[in-house]
Amino acid sequence: MDNMQKYIQTLAPKAQFEEGGQYLTTTIEPDALRKVATGLKEKGFDYLMCLTGMDYKESLGVIYHISSSNPKEKETVIVLKTSTTNREEPAIPTVSDIWEIATYYEREAYDFYGIIFVNHPDMRRLFLREDWVGFPFRKDYVVNDEINPVPTKVPDPDDYEAVPSYSLNKEGKLVKKTKSLFENKDYIVNIGPQHPSTHGVLHLRTKLEGEIIKHIDPHFGYIHRGIEKMCESMTYPQMLYLTERLDYLCGTMNRHGLCMCIEKAAGIEVPARAQYIRTIFDELTRIASHLIGWACMCNDMGSITAFIYGMRDREKIMDIYEETAGGRLMVNYYVVGGVAQDIHPNFVNRVKEFIPYMRKMIEEYHTLFTHNPIAAGRMKDCGFLTKEQAVALGVTGPSGRASGWSCDVRKIAPYAAYDKVKFDEMLHQGGGTFDRYMIRLEEIEQSLRIIEQLIDNIPEGDCRAKVPAIIKLPAGEYYQRVENARGDFGVYINSTGDKNPYRVKFRSPCLSLVTALDPMCTEQKIADLIMISGSLDYVIPCIDR
């Protein structure tokens, strides 16, 4: 870590370092940003984990959480901060050519804070409409229905096909250029927002040539609820209920992330019993989520029977949830300091019955679908994502591991009871659709293995630590990573010592997955697009937040 500090110092002599933080944190001038970013990329820091826009009231800034795909340094996270005091035309150089995923992250920061990234090729808004007035995450934003009325007209496609980009001229002034996304003669098909296979309200503007896909432009924001903004006006326990509405298929894991972030900041020690229960619940959720992923992918390929089989087995997990927590989809079980109540007396037995049942069913899945010549023929040689692309686009989770990138947060930074169990991180080297398909079924088996090791050894004791009635986090910044069923889920909290957070950011693994669609599907067929998006298994509310 000291090495890196010295290295950054040589790149940017004016860099200021923060002491005692969770990660190596540096504040640099915008002018030095590109130099430091390039330098870090050369040192192997090729994974831009999270990009957070910030409004410090007197200035607008960006926070970069950077990590590495290199096995030796994958635990290291470096935090870069930069800001500009110009609130009228805040300009920060782009890093989208250094880390590809920043193309989308920077659009989000522009959408929420109005920060213009100089030389960014595509400075459209990411979630809000193009005709939206103001930038809603700025602290001086006025919520007013008259400024932004509910639209009564369908927006013209030209609105979101005009792509602006900004560059600096010789006098240092911003110059805006606009180009069109598609040409007039292009054959564009709107896949979504209302479509059976986009797994939610995702809008893919797809340029076709016959059946062949030439380009995909994802258009987000149809289910944007401003969850991060809502969090800023909530107390910490209230925020928990929003996490399960991000990625509704791995609600418990998202909630786990936020709980841990708050616990770490407030210094709350979670009892061992709660840690074990949380781990078992996380793994049950992972199985349920992978089952849905598998089932939906089969359905996307036209095998409806397989879909019903997956849903049938997921139902068993929902029953286990319901008995202990009361909820099925929104389990609402974790609270700050532990879990809401102790497990149901039947819980252990039901989980034990479930494990052999699930193993038997996986065999059935293989017989029904994996070994089917049509399915195998379609998944083979299709939708490849190399490891380099996966890292550049931040494609984590099962999809990243299918490309050979060892990115399991449970291994990199173990939390809860993950350091007490043995399990393998499943890795495939191919990066094709079949690898992504298989890795989910293999991870189900690993999850069963984890549960098997824990279920008999849940320690006695409290399942909930004593927490103050009003939780106030000490001033500072906190970041927590968890591995949810789709990848690296991150929670960033910036606290000023109040009972509300100053800024909350959720790192969505699904956004990266959708951005990978364009490189993977180009020159493939429509049927492949549907199958590949099924194999990526993204959830739209997690993207839009």
Place this chain on the structure above:
Amino acid sequence: MLELDKLVTLIHSTLADAIDIEWLVKLIEYVLIGVGFLALYAVLALILILLERKICAYFQCRLGPTRVGPWGLIQPIADMVKILLKEIIKIDKTDWILFKVAPFIVIMGSFCTFGALQFGKGICGVDFNVGLFYMIAISSLGVIGILLAGWASNNKYTLIGAMRSGAQLVSYELSAGIALLTMVVLSGSLQLSEIIEGQAKAWYIFQAPLPAFIAFIIYLIAGHAETNRGPFDLPEAESELTAGYHTEYSGIQFGFFYLAEYLNMFIIAGIATMVFLGGYQPFQINAEWAEGFNNIMAYIPTWAWFFGKVFGLILLSLWVRWTFPRLRIDQLLKLEWKILMPISLLNLLLMSVWVLIF
């Protein structure tokens, strides 16, 4: 036993006694037959819809419809009433005439083929001397309706669906035709009643076991593809193209496509039954000792044999549909042009040699 002969004679003599004008009698009779076929067509569709929903439910560990009537028996009737009451939505910027005509072409093609099926000994609408040729020819008319529907809807999904369907049906028509032609070589006739009579002793699939069996399998695959059902449901692939060529249709116009799809399944199974499995002929063992068995088999009415075999093949088709995932367009065309076509051509040669030798 269903004795249609007596009924037909009775109707004819009553009509001829009451009305002296010969052409009027014939006209009334034609209309009566037409109404009878329409009723049969509709009833069969209802039965098939219920059957499919029940069977697919059992494949998927579900129960299927259970609420409307015992075992959900009234469900398809309720669905039919619903579809009749639904509004036919007029969409702007469609080619309205073609849009309206398309479902009629589809259902007409299917209905005209249906009329030529031999449901039992003497139970058929028409019996041409080129019956089989007529069936192949008229059943391909449906694709025109599908192409028109996709084009006239002025929607990109429907257009892709229609183009896929055009490519698919035209391709698979060839294998299906050649497979049937193989059997014509064996039977020496295109007239359906003669083809079936030729199987009185043994079904064609047993008469020339190897080539007839290959042709049977090819016909089942190609025929299944012609009905646009999974794994060949690319034209309407609901997870890709929402509903394919009939995305923009509603009410009874959609109902026509729906009916035609189900009845096409019946027609394909019917043709396969007539040409390969002896049509309405009972199962017979050509040996001295099996005389008792043969008599028992022959006692079962001919129409029961026909419907039994047809529903057996339909069950097979449902089984395939609810098990396999969908093919991709290039796999689909590869299967036809690189595998089925060469095999069926070779098979035709094999059958010719077989007929010459035996």
